[in-house]
Amino acid sequence: MTERLPPKERTKIPRQAMPEQDPHERAHNFAEVNRGLEILVAEKEAQRCLACNDPKCVHGCPVGVKIREFVDLVIEGEYLKAAAKIREDNVLPAVTGRVCPQENQCEGSCILGKRFSPLAIGHLERFVADYEQATGQVGLPERAPATGKKVAIVGSGPAGLSCAGDLVLKGHDVTVFEALHEIGGVLVYGIPEFRLPKEIVRNEVDNLRKMGVDFQTNVVIGKTVTIDELFDEEGYDAVFIATGAGLPKFMNLPGEHLGGVYSANEFLTRVNLMKAYDPDHYDSPIYYCRDRNVAVIGGGNTAMDSIRSALRLGAKNAYIIYRRGEEEMPARREEVHHARDEGVQFLNLHNPVEFLGNDDGYLTAVKLIKMELGPEDESGRRSPIPIESSEFDLPLDVAIIAIGTGANPLVQSTTPDVKTNKWGYIVADDQTLRTTKRGVFAGGDIVSGSATVILAMGAGRTAARSIHEYLTTGEW
């Protein structure tokens, strides 16, 4: 146990850096970029916290992780207790510590950030979660006596997983149905190994399995079974729809059918889920990137993940093509910096107008137009405007489109009494996440549109509370 330093001393400590794999080396492998904090470093970082009476950081966290309290436990050297403290509000700390956009959430609200650098809350969260995993002493909570109620959860992303965890503890019989052959949603098919090792997701899923959650892969709800059949034939009492927003958007530009043009979803699925980066052991091919020119269109996390994967597959030139400026990029800051350090070239204020190909149907170039920023649009960002006659061709072998995703309609189309909005997202009550169909709840990206891991988890927890209430009172 370490003594707390007086406040003056605390602010003298600089924010502790996260050790990283060397950029030149890591640009060629899929191992995790961030290495994690050493114990002494973590402790030193924790000492920076001012232990505020009204911790602003907690308001910044969408699920209200008790940050000050867990940081206190880190200072005391009580890492397992610190992990348990986080788990009270967040069941996937090893994941969120790695992927939350902390600069807009907990760290963005930390008081230290006003004059110094904010506390590295994400890094500390990851530290205690990894410590817990390494010791194998994950404190799995007690399960309440069986209630005899059955709940079906559709989709195994963060929303589905967190809902499953909470409901199984309340004693309900919980089954998670997943369309793909692996559990985890975007955490396994989208976010790459070098940012979130799949081992971590697998461990968390194993924990849920130990707690009693039943996982059924290869079941597409709406195709293999419908929601109505889950109620009428399989005896479920409630259903939580957490199918995410996985439908890829294309740009409807000429040449989009050319070989070498991918949606980010396909590219990342081939690389992550199907392990295309390891052709000696896995069969799914990926279009050749080695020594080729590869560009990603978009400026979000998906774009950064795609281009950094392409780089690791050996791309000669790796470009980000983004129609606004770097300030406007929705990706996590850390990812943008990592991408730049690894050698990704940013073509900001550029937009594609056409994909050009050869007679065999393969991509050879993209026609780009330069953009400038005009007045703010409804998203509060300055809107990009094309500069006339500024087009030029960029030679390209692979183009990956990462301009966002939409709602997958498979569930909704076979369950017309679950109401959707004009974009196809499910309409659910803010507070209870009830849909328009009795016994059916929905949350995560399929309600909010593409958002974040922690918001999806928060929705899963809200749904769990609300489902539990419905199952115990029977009132809708």
Add this chain to the structure above:
Amino acid sequence: MFPIRQARFLAPEIKLFKIEAPRIARRRQAGQFVIVRIHEHGERIPLTIADSDVDQGTITIVVQGIGKTTKLLNMLETGDAIQDVVGPLGEPSEVDQFGTVVVIGGGVGTAIAFPTAVAMKQAGNRVLSIIGAKSKELLILEDEMRATSDELFIMTDDGSAGTHGFVTQKLEDLIQQGEQIDRVLAIGPIPMMQAVANVTRPHNIKTIVSLNPIMVDGTGMCGGCRVTVGSQTRFACVDGPEFDAHDVDFKILAQRNTLYHSSEQTAFESFVSDPSKDIDQIRHCRLQQRHPEVGPQAS
């Protein structure tokens, strides 16, 4: 795990499997497919559900061994198990009482067309079937197709069975003979489907083809299976796989299907030179089947 209940060759390199998958058997309709992944390290490939037996809880697939995954699949026997089978995917065939329907199957396409031929017959249509293959021993499901058709015509490229020539020749003959055809369903290699479309176009005969682009998830999530139909982009796995043949851009489809040729070739060669790596994976599957606690359960 999805146990194989029956496995037998119908022709050289063409094998029929009955696979235990009760949920899929119960819901599937003609024209739908499954996506399978043979073992932990395998790729996902689509295969049409040729038939199903709700009581036995099995689905039937017919596989032509053309590359690594299909050849490996064809090495499996009764008692083996497949790691992942998901479905039924895709939109069912549009089945109605159209009148006279000509069903054309080329090669393994006959197995894909078969369930829709059955459904068309049940819906009260007059079904004329034309099945084609390179030679006599490559003909499949001849008896099954005969049983469900009012008339069956056989065409072989070398004349070793039925009439010497392509399926399109028979189709043209029927049209010339003044046969009133209300709809054509053609499933087979891309050049065959395109040729059928060219035959029926001038006669304005509604023609449906089942497209076979490269797929990954089969649920509309990746866009890899996109095809150009009537100058629009459609996802074959959720909007199809059946489309109006007169609107399909077959050239783009054929080009996109060659995208991974070199990696497929490499995978195939290394598999042929040493199949043991993959066979070991499947033995592992068998082990899992006997000891379900070591792997995920069948659903």
